[in-house]
Amino acid sequence: MAACVLLIAALGACRSTPSSPTVASLSATGKVRGPAKVRVRLAEVDGARELRVLGDAGDPVTFERAGEFVRRGDGRLARDFRLAPADSDGALTLAATPYPGELWIAARPSGGLRVENRVDLEQYVAGVVAGELALWSAEPAELEAQAVAARTYAVASLLGRGPGGFLWDDVRDQVYAGRHVPDASDGGRAAARRLERALGATRGLALFVGDDLLDARYHAACGGSTARTEDVFGAATGPGSPAVDCAPCARSERDRWEWTAPAADLARAAGALDLGERLESLVPERVDAAGRWLSVRLHGPSRRRTVELTELRGLLDPERLASAGDLRTWPPPGRPITGGLHFSGRGRGHGVGLCQEGARGYARMGWDYERILSHYYPGATLETLGR
Ligand SMILES: [Zn+2]
Incomplete structure (x- = not known):
């Protein structure tokens, strides 16, 4: 105490x-x-x-x-x-x-x-919605879907962590912005009212599969289809979600990205993985039906090793190596890497569960939050948490 x-x-x-x-x-x-x-x-x-x-x-x-x-x-x-x-x-x-x-x-x-x-x-969930989404331009259904996903993730995580469990306020768990304080403009006040309404409309609601809370992951943009929970996170905290198509992302070219990992960064990652002093080549090992790289086999002078793509993103730069969707490299897979390694891909984040970019697109097409949630989390039901 x-x-x-x-x-x-x-x-x-x-x-x-x-x-x-x-x-x-x-x-x-x-x-x-x-x-x-x-x-x-x-x-x-x-x-x-x-x-x-x-x-x-x-x-x-x-x-x-x-x-x-x-x-x-x-x-x-x-x-x-x-x-x-x-x-x-x-x-x-x-x-x-x-x-x-x-x-x-x-x-x-x-x-x-x-x-x-x-x-x-509920105040925590409001702070997560304000931290995760741009309130100024967000659609009501987008905010409501995010509120339910954030609440479910928080409660499921705390249940799994037991007494003493806590949540980080950054991407290790969910980005939490504290109390949202609107600016004095009309737009700022309208955004604050939308946030308040979204929380009111979904108060206490969470996603369940049977009696269990769903492992309700979400991410910024999937690039055209989402990833299966088990494929990316392995031992999930509870029942997860399958891969689904995401029409708004499939139509958009906005989330294409490219980045060249410098030789020094590759050497640092190779060292951290005990591969030796540099990364000699890389080959995708597990790939899902949509072409998302799940794991890669890395070759160094000392040894070869397979790592999950999420681990490689964490070791290099998860912001710049932004996703595993539609991933390509130059030199191509299996060819010797002599300097940096160029990556290009689509989407941002791990790709599992609700896609924020897609939820916004569907909300603009007139979908309500329940339809958005049932699209990204098929088979899950919406229920009020016990008190
Ligand atoms: Zn998407």
């Missing part, structure tokens, strides 16, 4: 009520219950030596690492500090981002500080 330390007035009072459950659980009937609060680890400040938190009013309060403890600006030491806004609807601002709910600041075992935002599930 975290130490409860009185906060200074600027940040409101420390609440002495017991913590809300942060673990997704099963009811007596086996129905999945969502957690009342979600623990979100803030990546941008993870490991920072010092932090400044701004409350609803007043001066910022600083926190710094002091041995095994955290020292607050007024000199007080504690293992952790739990901060709540003075007004329960208020927000605490850290690194220019306002967060609903509480911030818990603790010493990180590997050095520096760590911060968790403990936030209501």
Whole structure:
């Protein structure tokens, strides 16, 4: 149990009520219950030596690492500090981002500080939709489909991780933008209303296969067809989704990309995989029905090794080696690599589950969010989480 330390007035009072459950659980009937609060680890400040938190009013309060403890600006030491806004609807601002709910600041075992935002599930989902999509131009059905997928992913992940489980606020889990604060323009206010309506329309809804939560993955753009969950993630956390066609992406040329991996990056990846000092050649090994590369056989001077394409993307540059869809290389597969390696492909992200680009296209064609979800997650049903 975290130490409860009185906060200074600027940040409101420390609440002495017991913590809300942060673990997704099963009811007596086996129905999945969502957690009342979600623990979100803030990546941008993870490991920072010092932090400044701004409350609803007043001066910022600083926190710094002091041995095994955290020292607050007024000199007080504690293992952790739990901060709540003075007004329960208020927000605490850290690194220019306002967060609903509480911030818990603790010493990180590997050095520096760590911060968790403990936030209501629905407020968390709103922050994910705002972080994942461009609210200004998003269609209502696109926002609603994203909200259901994000809620399902969060609860399924927390259920799988058990007590102490948390979600990262970046692509390791889902991009979470804290509280969305609209700008004062008409467009900004309209975007905020669309977000609020999408959350209201889908409140508590998640995707199930039988009694189990779906492993509801999603990605930016598939390039024309999505990938099967097992093909990309192997041991998935639950039932996944098959590969489906995606007409909006198939018609679009916008998500074609190319990138030349420099020789030095290839050498670094070869070293990390124990292949030797350079990458000599590469051949796709497993390829799905749509031509998506799933694994590649890599040859180096010391050894040969097969790795999943997701691992290779992570080792090189997952932003630039943007996807495995329609992937081509120069030199072509199997030919000696003498300098850099040129990649070209279609789509962005792992390609599994809901395609954000496609969901937008279908929403513009008049599909509602239920039809969009049943397209990308065939066989899944929409149900309200137990309470
Ligand atoms: Zn698509």
